[in-house]
Amino acid sequence: MRGLYLKARNLPEEPGWKEVLIENDDDLWYLRSIISRGDLVRATVLRREEKKGDMERNKEQKRTPTKVTVNVEETFFQPFTGRLRISGQIVESSSEIKGNYQSINVSPQDEVEIFKENWSEASEDLIGEAQLKWVGNDILFIVLDDEQCDIFTIKAYGIESHGRIFSGKSGKGYEQQKSASTYYSEIERAINSFSAIKIIVIAGPGFEREKLFEYLTGSGKFSKVKVTTIPATRSDENAIYEVLTDPSLASIGNVSRLKMEKEKTERLLKEISRNGNVTYGYDNVLETMNTGAIEEIMITETEFRNERTIKLLEKASSYGIKVTIFSDETEYGKIVQGLGGICAFLRYHVESGN
Structure with missing residues (x-):
């Protein structure tokens, strides 16, 4: 069984912050799915010592460990490489580099801290899923x-x-x-x-x-x-x-969660083929949510990180709707993406624009 997995804990002295220890490649994917534009990420990076008046950066300059907090603008995860890059503007660090841009490279065995204004239930569920033994x-x-x-x-x-x-x-x-x-x-x-x-x-x-x-x-x-x-x-x-x-x-x-994606996608396609209890596409899902008919939402990781989706997911949480996130890399995630990136199983049939 999987003995190592992502470890996360709240920082009680800093509300909204979580400390996360990365154990393997899977954890990097979960972290990329969780982190959104505008979140804060704090980590220790190696930066060259720069002196005022330097006209040219010396490539041999010593790099020193520096703790920085960046306001996330972009994340990049290359599957199967063991590396996640988080980029953004430095908002907390020494006065000399505050306001500069920094990339934080995260690999297995690294530790980072993440701040969100609001930790959604879906994000908390992802952290919980990452700690399962696959x-x-x-x-x-x-x-x-x-x-x-x-x-x-x-x-x-x-x-x-x-x-x-x-x-x-x-x-x-x-x-x-x-x-x-x-x-x-x-x-x-x-x-x-x-x-x-x-x-x-x-x-x-x-x-x-x-x-x-x-x-x-x-x-x-x-x-x-x-x-x-x-x-x-x-x-x-x-x-x-x-x-x-x-x-x-x-x-x-x-x-594997791939099994879960397979089973849900097969059910989804079956319901679509018979005009059953399902809807898909952002507008249709949002409209149907107001009827109280939605049982579960399936969403790709790309759509999950989309700024427009945040309010929809907050509303889903208030209704007690389960949210399942699909990887962009799988056959099934690509099917969901082709249906607008977001689909929903319904408790009962509702006519929509599908």
Whole structure:
């Protein structure tokens, strides 16, 4: 199970401030989703010592730790890189640099403090979700057929690819065809580079996944790792989305928030197809909220950070409406974004402009 996760606490001596300790890449995504334009972020950064009268910055100048508070103007998170950049104007620090612009680079094991005028229920829920133990962090997904094998891990915000191995059974290299054992041994070597993995899921069409399962379990080298095989119709990244809801994975705990996104999106599309209890698009959701019919709101992280959405979410909180945030990086987040970035399940049918 996931042993490390985002840690957050209120600062009682400073109302509105939270101290957050980042443990891994997932936490960076949660932090990016939580932080909005106009929030304050406080952290220690390394800045060059600058003296008045310097005409040219010396690249060899010593950098010293400096505590700064910035008024957030922009956040940038590059998936799977372990780095979040928060940029804005310095509003609290030494008088020499106050008013300057500063980027705060946040990585795992870093600590930052965040201030919001109003911590929404949705933001608090995200912090709570970040502290769940996701089993998916311990799973390695092997998706293969008799021609190629892809290796994936899953994050809170998407699926990360770790490379492809070819069997040599097709294409230009057919004349240098590999034996099955060579193909499997290359896959085994790739698996060995993931030292923290506790579960291996082998997925794909046909019988190749069963053969790899027998190869890995028969060697005895993975006796401390749970190895399982699940059929899938696809032999690419989409196979991950297929197997996430398989009962054999559901039995081991909270696999990933991607499973939740998949289930809600499938329900959403089903309701849309039959003109059921659903509405989508900012204006329609806002209008329907006034009827009291909304049960749950689904919103992409981009729309969640949109300034116009703040009041809508505050109103949703006053009605006791659940808010679920979708990653921009997933197949399902892109579907919600295509529907205006915000959708809602309804308690009963309401005619809207959809």
